[in-house]
Amino acid sequence: MTPQPQPGPTSIAVTRNVRVEVLSRYSPENSRPLEDEWVFQYTVRITNEGSETVQLVSRHWIITDGFDHVEEVRGPGVVGDQPVLAPGESYKYSSWCPLKTPTGMMRGSYQMVRTNGEQFDIEVAPFGLKARYVVN
Numbered sequence: 001m002t003p004q005p006q007p008g009p010t011s012i013a014v015t016r017n018v019r020v021e022v023l024s025r026y027s028p029e030n031s032r033p034l035e036d037e038w039v040f041q042y043t044v045r046i047t048n049e050g051s052e053t054v055q056l057v058s059r060h061w062i063i064t065d066g067f068d069h070v071e072e073v074r075g076p077g078v079v080g081d082q083p084v085l086a087p088g089e090s091y092k093y094s095s096w097c098p099l100k101t102p103t104g105m106m107r108g109s110y111q112m113v114r115t116n117g118e119q120f121d122i123e124v125a126p127f128g129l130k131a132r133y134v135v136n
Contacts, residue, residue: 006103006105006128006130007105007125007126007127007128008127008128009023009024009025009127009128009129009130010022010023010024010127011107011124011125011126011127012125013122013123013124013125014049015120015121015122015123016050016112016120016122017048017049017050017051018046018047018048018049018050018054018085018112018122019045019046019047019049020044020045020046020110020122020123020124020125021044021045021047022042022043022044022045022106022124022125022127023042023043023127024040024041024042024043024106024127024128024129025040025041025042026038026039026040026129026130026131026132027039027040027041027096028131028132030096031131033102033131036100036101037098037099037100038098038099038100038101038102038129038131039096039097039098039099040096040097040098040099040104040129040131041094041095041096042094042095042096042097042106042127042129043092043093043094044078044092044093044094044095044124045090045091045092046083046085046090046091046092046110047085047088047089047090048085048086048087048088048089048090049087049088050087051087052087052114052115052116053084053085053086053087053114053115054084054085054112054113054114054115055082055083055084055085055112055113056077056078056082056083056085056091056110056111056112057076057077057082057111057112057113057119058074058075058076058077058110058111059073059074059075059076059077059078059108059109059110059111060072060073060074060108060109060110060111061073061074061097061106061107061108061124062106062107062108063097063099063104063105063106064104064105064106065099065100065101065103065104066099066101066102066103066104067100067101069100078093078095078110079093079094079095081093097129099129102130102131103128103129103130103131104128104129105126105127105128105129106124106126106127106129107123107124107125107126107127108124109121109122109123109124110122110124
């Protein structure tokens with residue numbers, strides 16, 4: 001069985017005219033490899049490319065570490081915010097993810113709602129989490 005190729009540190013997905021771009025990086029200053037804790041920062045930009053105002057109401061992350069251990073995280077908004085995006089507007093935030101391994105990946109979705117009350121999910125495409133200078 002050949003291992004699956006790891007996704008790169010960036011991802012882009014467009015769902016129902018909402019673009020989600022992610023860039024991740026290893027955060028050595030917050031990591032403690034000797035204690036099996038690698039910390040990754042990721043920055044997300046969400047852009048409303050459609051003609052209707054939308055609001056982000058909740059998130060769902062699927063985090064997989066190097067041992068294929070999967071953790072799911074659900075919650076309201078992002079970093080304590082539920083941004084409203086008018087047509088053409090973007091929202092950018094950064095957060096972080098600790099892993100017990102020096103590699104992993106994240107993917108997920110955001111639940112959005114239009115001003116008319118219609119709810120829909122948008123994709124966050126998979127992106128890789130990889131510490132530099134990893135010796136196998």
